[in-house]
Amino acid sequence: MAKTHQISVEKRDDEGKGASRRLRRAGFVPAIVYGGELKPVSIQILHKDVWHASQNEWFYSSILDLSLNGDVQKVLLRDMQRHPFKQLVLHLDFQRVNENEAIRVRVPLHFLNQEGSPAGKTSGVVITHELNEVEVSCLPGNLPEYIEVDLGELKVDDILHLSDLKLPKGVEIPELRLGKEHDHAVVVAKEVREEAEAAPEAGEGEAAAAAAPAAAAKKDEKK
Numbered sequence: 001m002a003k004t005h006q007i008s009v010e011k012r013d014d015e016g017k018g019a020s021r022r023l024r025r026a027g028f029v030p031a032i033v034y035g036g037e038l039k040p041v042s043i044q045i046l047h048k049d050v051w052h053a054s055q056n057e058w059f060y061s062s063i064l065d066l067s068l069n070g071d072v073q074k075v076l077l078r079d080m081q082r083h084p085f086k087q088l089v090l091h092l093d094f095q096r097v098n099e100n101e102a103i104r105v106r107v108p109l110h111f112l113n114q115e116g117s118p119a120g121k122t123s124g125v126v127i128t129h130e131l132n133e134v135e136v137s138c139l140p141g142n143l144p145e146y147i148e149v150d151l152g153e154l155k156v157d158d159i160l161h162l163s164d165l166k167l168p169k170g171v172e173i174p175e176l177r178l179g180k181e182h183d184h185a186v187v188v189a190k191e192v193r194e195e196a197e198a199a200p201e202a203g204e205g206e207a208a209a210a211a212a213p214a215a216a217a218k219k220d221e222k223k
Helices: 017-025 047-054 173-176 202-223
Strands: 007-008 028-034 041-046 064-068 071-082 089-097 104-113 125-131 133-138 146-150 159-161 185-191
Touching: 007 041, 007 047, 017 028, 017 089, 041 047, 047 089, 064 133, 133 173
Parallel strands: 007 064, 028 089, 104 146
Antiparallel strands: 028 041, 064 071, 071 089, 104 133, 125 185, 159 185
16 A cells, blocks of 8 residues: 655645746746635745655555645545656646545656566577556555566566556456457567578679689789
C-alpha cells in the first residue's frame, strides 16, 4: 500500500489569468480540486512545496492529503502544467478520491536483481525495459506506490509480460481484461549477435578480376 503525503494548501477567491500571474509572482501555484459530491474548489500552494514534491516519484502515483486549515481531502494529481523552459510549475489539477470506489492510476515499475540474473551475467545480452509504468485499478487503500519486478531468474530470450507481474492484493491491470493481444511485453532479454563482415558489393569482384590481367601486362612492359 502506498503511503499518503500531506501538502498544505490555501483557498483562493481570485480567478482568471491575471490573478494566476499575480499568484505566481508571489511564489504560489494556482490549482483546482474537483470530483466527488463536492463542488470544485480553487486553491493555491507554495511553489517551493510543489517543486520539492514534484521531484519525487510518489507525487504522481500516490494518494495525497491536501490540508486546508486542518480539513484534509484525499486526492490524486491528474494534471500538472510546467513552464516550457523555466523550472516553474504553472498549474495543478487534483481529483478527489472515494475510499469505496476503485480508481485507475499509472504506477511506476521498479526492476530488481537484473545484473545478477542469468541474462544479466551473459555477455552480449541486452535487457530492454519495454514499459516503465503500468495502469492499475484498485481501491484507494490498496494503491501501491510502485510495483516491483524481480528479474533474478531472467534468462536469455525470456520475455516478461504484463500477466507475469506479481500484483499486490486487490490490484489488477484493466488492460488484461481486453484480451491476450493486450498482454504487452514488459522486459525482453535478447542476445545481440555481431553482424558478419559485409560481402563485396555486386560488381566489385568482377572489376577486380578484370583489372588483374591489365596490371600484369603493365608489369611485363616495365621489365
